[in-house]
Amino acid sequence: MKYVWYVYQNVYTPSECEQILSSCIDNKSDYYKDRGTDQKTVNVVSTETTKVDHLLTRFFNNVEQCNQEFFGYKLFGRPLTVNLNIYENDKNEYPYHRDALDLGTACDIKLTAILNLSPDQYRGGEFEIFDGKDLVVPEIAAQGSMLIFPSFLFHRVKPVFGKRITISTWHVGPNWR
Secondary structure (H helix, E strand, C coil): CCCCCCCCCCCCCHHHHHHHHHHHHHHCCCCCCCCCCCCCCCEEEEEEHHHHHHHHHHHHHHHHHHEEEECCCCCCCCCEEEEEEEEECCCCEEEEECCCCCCCEEEEHHHHHEEEECCCCCCCEEEEEEEEEEEHHHHHHHCEEEEEEEECCEEEEEECCCCEEEEEEEEEEECCC
């Protein structure tokens, strides 16, 4: 693995971000149920990928290109759902966690991809990856920017003051060996 994470900036314009946000809300699905924790204070809206795929072509192309160039994981294709993460109450946060499937599944989550859709400025909400120390990824704070990283890395969103809106996807492949 050459890099811990990779950022694409200005992938979408503000109007495209609004269109993606509206489409995710309009096509809300009960397909995926978020596993809540006592510490996580973010609202999650799930949308089936097929309903928003036409709006996320650049997003998914960037994930595929990034994986080919930097990570080299075997992936099964596009995920079934896109999660809209809405931090809208002061001090909403998502503490350190890893994106993983329950033990005993036939596959593992290999990559996590996040796209910032936030139309308004917010304070806080820093995205951090733990790689022996807290590493802030400031580029993801910009609307239209996206972040791709291995899902086994611990990561968090620090408390948000204002409204922070992102989408996240998990890209799966065969079990780790």
